[in-house]
Each structure stands twice: as structure tokens, then as C-alpha cells.
Amino acid sequence: MRRVLSDVNEGALEGLAADLGSEGAEIFCKVVDVSEYQQVEALAEYAYAQFGQVDLLFNNAGVLISGFSWQRSLEDWQWIMGVNFWGVLHGIKAFVPRMLAQQSEGHIVNTASIAGLLASPLMGPYTVGKQAVVALAETLHYELASIDSKLSTSVLCPG
Numbered sequence: 001m002r003r004v005l006s007d008v009n010e011g012a013l014e015g016l017a018a019d020l021g022s023e024g025a026e027i028f029c030k031v032v033d034v035s036e037y038q039q040v041e042a043l044a045e046y047a048y049a050q051f052g053q054v055d056l057l058f059n060n061a062g063v064l065i066s067g068f069s070w071q072r073s074l075e076d077w078q079w080i081m082g083v084n085f086w087g088v089l090h091g092i093k094a095f096v097p098r099m100l101a102q103q104s105e106g107h108i109v110n111t112a113s114i115a116g117l118l119a120s121p122l123m124g125p126y127t128v129g130k131q132a133v134v135a136l137a138e139t140l141h142y143e144l145a146s147i148d149s150k151l152s153t154s155v156l157c158p159g
Helices: 010-021 037-051 074-102 124-146
Strands: 002-007 026-031 056-059 106-111 151-156
Touching: 002 010, 002 037, 010 026, 026 037, 037 074, 056 074, 074 106, 074 124, 074 151, 106 124, 124 151
Parallel strands: 002 026, 056 106, 106 151
Antiparallel strands: none
């Protein structure tokens, strides 16, 4: 399997690429901040330039700052929602139209969290973002089904 990996942390990305590369996988890496749509769009352009198509898309990013919801700054809320929710939406927006145009089978995995299903104290921004991911993934499922798409989707809720 050929893979395009992205992360905002270049060191972590290089470590993962080295681990996976030792298994003989063909890997391309890009440093990307998923909270910035233009960077995710550039990642999609890069993936399609390298391989011509994408069959599997994994939207998997998350950040957490704990504390009382009313004590989290607006900047904290914006950062957490930017990564946890907008990152997934950016992935869908940048990749799904291209994947649909392929007219081939494919699958999209959107990672939420157990927090996408259950609320807990001291995790307001995280929980709100991850519950939004669950709702978006379910909506995407029904939208793809409504057009008889060859794409499918799921939401992963670890925890």
C-alpha cells in the first residue's frame, strides 16, 4: 500500500514514516496543520499528483485541554475545534469530491472519540468537537448512500 502521511509535528511524522518504511511501504510525508483548509487542500493535490487516486482517507487528529468550559479561553475553544472538528471537515471537503470523481470504491474513516458519544466534565471543547465529528460522519454516510456512491464512511470512537 502506498501512503501519504501528514502531521503538524514534523518529528513525529518522520518517526512514523521510518517505522512504516522499514516494512517496505511506499510513503510520502507532508507537514500539515489540518485546522487550515488551504494546507489540507494542498495535501489532497499532492496525494493525487503522486498516485492519481485515493482509496482510503483517515481523518484522525485531536487535541485536548482540560478544565471548566467557562474558564477555557476563546482561543482554546477555537484551537481545539479547529483541529478536532474543522480538521475532519477540511479532509472531507478536500478529498471527497476527488474520491467521488474516481468512480471507484473507497472508504473514509473519521476519528472521533468515546467523547463523541459521552460527555464528561472538564472536557467541554474536546467533547463538543468530537460529538460534531460523529454527527458529521453520520451525515456523510447518509449523503453518500443517497447518491448511490461507491464510497463508504465510518466513524471511529476509541476509548
